[in-house]
Amino acid sequence: MGTSLAALLIMAVFFTGVILMYRTTLAGNVAVSSAIREASNDAVDRTRTNLRVIGLSTSECRIVIDIQNNGSIAISNPQDMDVIATMDTFQGVLEARRFQYDVTAAVNSWSLTIDEDIYPFEPSVLNPGESGILTISWPLTAVTPPPALGYGEARAVTIGTANGSTADYAPPRGMLMTPCVP
Numbered sequence: 001m002g003t004s005l006a007a008l009l010i011m012a013v014f015f016t017g018v019i020l021m022y023r024t025t026l027a028g029n030v031a032v033s034s035a036i037r038e039a040s041n042d043a044v045d046r047t048r049t050n051l052r053v054i055g056l057s058t059s060e061c062r063i064v065i066d067i068q069n070n071g072s073i074a075i076s077n078p079q080d081m082d083v084i085a086t087m088d089t090f091q092g093v094l095e096a097r098r099f100q101y102d103v104t105a106a107v108n109s110w111s112l113t114i115d116e117d118i119y120p121f122e123p124s125v126l127n128p129g130e131s132g133i134l135t136i137s138w139p140l141t142a143v144t145p146p147p148a149l150g151y152g153e154a155r156a157v158t159i160g161t162a163n164g165s166t167a168d169y170a171p172p173r174g175m176l177m178t179p180c181v182p
Helices: 002-048
Strands: 051-059 062-069 082-088 094-101 109-113 131-137 153-160 166-169
Touching: 051 153, 051 166, 062 153, 082 131
Parallel strands: 094 109
Antiparallel strands: 051 062, 062 131, 082 094, 082 153, 109 131, 153 166
């Protein structure tokens, strides 16, 4: 009787351990499976996002970029986007800066304008097939005497969407900025 009871207790401990290990393994497999599925969905979204820079110009204190959404994903969250511009300030260094989104196009920020007359349905969303104007406010103050080559030249712009897709553009040489007028 004592041996049977001991064997029964050992078997109960063994089966409890097996069940606990099974549940732990199952929970781990479900977590890994969910992470793989989410990574796959993100990769599909990145391949369906195609933001394209059509042109770039500079004006007083601003870099004006014409962009177009050639993908099949709407870009509806500009506050989650990254905009990085690189300027040659003609002081011996290239200066790269990341700008924050601001609806009002405040100083040292960027804004996105979509023409409501052309795209009236969702004026704050860059839908597939639509284009807009991305404006970066980068103030360059006047220096006396002015530099021999000018005040600043746009060298590169990178725009990153919230899902990780990026669009890079390197404008032709000669895109000089003029200093800001107070």
